[in-house]
Amino acid sequence: MSNLMQKLSSRGMRTPLDRSPWLIRSFLFVWLFVVIAPLLVLVAYSFFDSRNFMMVYEPTLKTWEGIFTSGRFEVTVRTLRIAMTVTLIELLLAFPSALWLAKGNCTKTTRAVVLALLTIPFFLDQSSRIIVWRGILDENGLINHVLMMLHIVQAPIKSLLYTEAAVHFGMVISYFPMMVLPIYMAMSVIDDTLISAAADLGATPARIVVDIILPLSLPGVLAGVVFTLGPALASWVEPNLLGGGFVNMLSNSVDSAYGALRYPVVAALSSFVVLMIGVIFAVLMFVTRRFADLSMSFRSLQS
């Protein structure tokens, strides 16, 4: 496998950026200007204060202290916990699904239909998709109606909605395509002869998955984690519509602060999230460095 990677990288495919050195410099300059500079401004703003809808440009740690005394730190921890749980659930669901799609016994038509169905959510408004679940999960909703009609329960179950479980459920539905598609793409480029050879040599299906498919699809898994964890940390629709105000997440906290024009609080919370994401991916890279190169993660998307 590593020989293959070395060959690929040593092949030296020349991109337009390689041909014109000034292009790469221009790109880096623009990137610094539109991505890095705003982030630095954001961090700088978190060290100012606001008072009664106005910025006060006096350096202070008050905003950061406030994060830890106002309950916003708990919101951050809760957001991190929910986002990571959702990512893990997605991974457990998406890996076998992607395996079935890429290497299972499904026909080309089935595969095409499933892939098309997975892309549908990208074309629909997220609020519209999630609000439908309120009608299904609420006290007088479809599920309670069916359960009561079948005499499985005597009174409606209230906890189907406005709980962390409901928020998890909504997020898993929302972000499933983000996880499954990169893994599917990574798996679909795995050479079938490798799998056949392993089978001919007597490897069990479980051994093939663990020793061949998992390592080769790891870049897709990492890409799936990136694409799921990022939006999950910034979730706004699911906590609002399915959490019913009882599952306060970072996006709600940012929104509330923004409504009072508390830019320093918004900046501190956003900086904290960026820091958290950085730490998570550093840990992820450290843990997986023996198996895969994170920089190769997006290569699977090129196929």
Next chain:
Amino acid sequence: MKDRNSITSQLDLTRRDMLKGIAATGAMAVAGTLGLSRIASAAASQTVSAYGVTTAQLKDWSVLQKSTGLKMQYAGSNNDVGVFMRDILASQMGNKADIFIFEGGTQNILGPQGAYLVIDEKNPNLKLWQRTPDVWKRSAVVVGKDGKQYGVPVIGNADSFGYFPDKLGVKADGSTDLSWKTVYEDDRTRGRVGYDNTWNYSIGVAALYLKSSGKAKIVDPADLSPAEAKTVVDFLVARKKAGQFRTLVSSFEQQIQLLSNHEVDVINCWEPAVREANLKLGEGTTRYAYTEEGYYKWGHGAYIASQAKGRGNLDTVYKMLNYFLDGEYRALQARDRGYAGPNMDLAVEYATKNSWTPEQVESLKATQQKVDRKFAKPFVSTTTPSHSDAIEDEWQRFLNA
């Protein structure tokens, strides 16, 4: 001289930017460019540009042109006070808009800083000013904390909560005065209450209840001190933990859905949500409460952008402000949106003259009576309480509980 780091300084800077702009325009005029002709055309124009909340809009502004010859160019703003004030200050919306329309409170910050002009009460085009009741024209919606008249009242209402009379065992016609205890501490409604999750909308009414019931010392429910905000949030956290609230609501659509699905028995919400729910459930199924303690009284004011002074069309602007006080605007807003406002009697007069149906005229009279009854009680809300930062921080505690 102000400290460069003070709150005022950045507004001064903004103002300097504006002055630079005016100077530049002046230079252009001297140079014989389009500057003068633009100002002249603004002065002659019958068009008024407005930037504000969409609820202040008529569904069809063509009636305005027919009755007054004025033309309205309306750009809708976000409902969020923070976003609105950012637009006024940072984006200098006054360069484009003649008037701003927003919920009361912004004048306390933007007025003294010079973003809003003080209303000239003697302007001959503001004909209906003298006959407009003080409860509207002198309210905290349009008068600044500095005592200056920064705005003209446009629309308003007294918000309370929607409820199902049969669930509470009260008169079905909705005429009973209910206590806010129904929302916070009534065993009949425990776990059946929808409560708005925005601090500005929900903390004031809780403070009003605590003040009226003698459970806490609150000076002004609209303008809580940090200590008062803590007391109110402590109470709300306790009620949340006791399971009083079924859900915290974040949108108008959710208010309608919760009532329509019978998922809550009581909800602090906008009055139109009750009307929308009744369209599905049948007239009178839900009612909007008259309360014992008072209401979240809100109003939209129309404020003149300071930049409008230099455009030379102030007469037209004042004609527009006068229109907001007149019967046509009042009647149409009441009919189409259910909102009240100053001079409801002129709305009744307008409807009668224009052959509206007897039911519509009766409905306007009923709106007038409702508003008179509700506005006799406290409290007038503000979007910009003095300690908004502390209140917002406390509210996070409630949301996290």
